[in-house]
Amino acid sequence: MSDIQRIQCLIIGSGPAGYTAAIYAARADMKPVLYEGLQPGGQLTTTNEVENFPGYKDGVTGPEMMIELKEQAIRFETDVRPGFINKVDFSGEVHKCWADDGTEIHADTVIISTGASAKYLGLESEQKYLSLGGGVSACAVCDGFFYRGQETVIVGAGDSACEEAHYLSKLCTKVTMLVRRDEFRASKIMAERVRKTENIEILYNTETKEVLGDGQLVTGVKAFNNKTNEEIEISCTGFFVAIGHKPNTDIFKDYLKLDETGYIEYERPGSSYTNVDGVFVAGDAADKTYRQAVTAAGTGCMAALDAERYLAAKH
């Protein structure tokens, strides 16, 4: 038989959005329970150095920052649990959620902060240097600064890839963009901006075969032309992947309004309200535009304040 727990506030996900929501909800005495999810700490745990989060004047590593956020949430007695929520039922006034260990939770409010996952190519060499923090990244705004004055390669042809290539072009001596078809997916204006940037070289019909390195750091990329099969090696110190993100929202699709790519839609602009009363969203699960730790933290705060006011109005 499953163990049913009745609580005021359930937070799903443990990135900056979830922990910030937890800090606010705990300090408001909502006794939040937070499930860490499949990737405790979220996307920041794959980021080496975070230099753009206000307050860390000397920078901080992503994993360190997430440990500090977790400890701050626990300091106010957030019940942080390993494991993940794998099923929800938002059809009633009480929101039912099930954890992977069989616990059934009945919550007055739920804050969804399940984030999004950057897509990667899935090559073994890519994953190796990603896990080593050796020069593979899915976020130019986060990591581009470390490659200033150096050469980088970026994969992708959508708006994100164009935006990130342009961002990198201002820091790097050269950016090589690998586009797998003979055209961009990005909007005309974004693609045009990239084409007009002198230090961006675009290689069409080109795919990545291997990320090259010295065992610790990236030194180049082996790519091939998918029309001619010709192979080339491009020297670089940073390999950026910008082939899209997938919001982690599958379990909510029967209850919440999602856009065509799966991002949760806000019911009221400028708030964290979803279309279900008592269910709020924070961070990248609803944000395909900014995707920054600081914006996720900001919306986490909003979600906790909205949840607190929702509960206060009910009692």
Ligand code: NDP
């Ligand atoms: P998209 O899904 O739009 O584009 C992904 C790109 O990655 C495509 O060009 C795709 O190629 C390429 N790709 C996918 N898999 C691979 C692979 N295995 N190897 C090589 N290339 C691959 O994702 P984005 O993140 O760019 O954009 C998501 C949404 O956000 C879009 O609606 C976009 O318009 C929006 N956005 C808007 C911005 C703005 O307006 N400022 C900024 C950023 C995003 P192919 O084309 O061949 O399928």
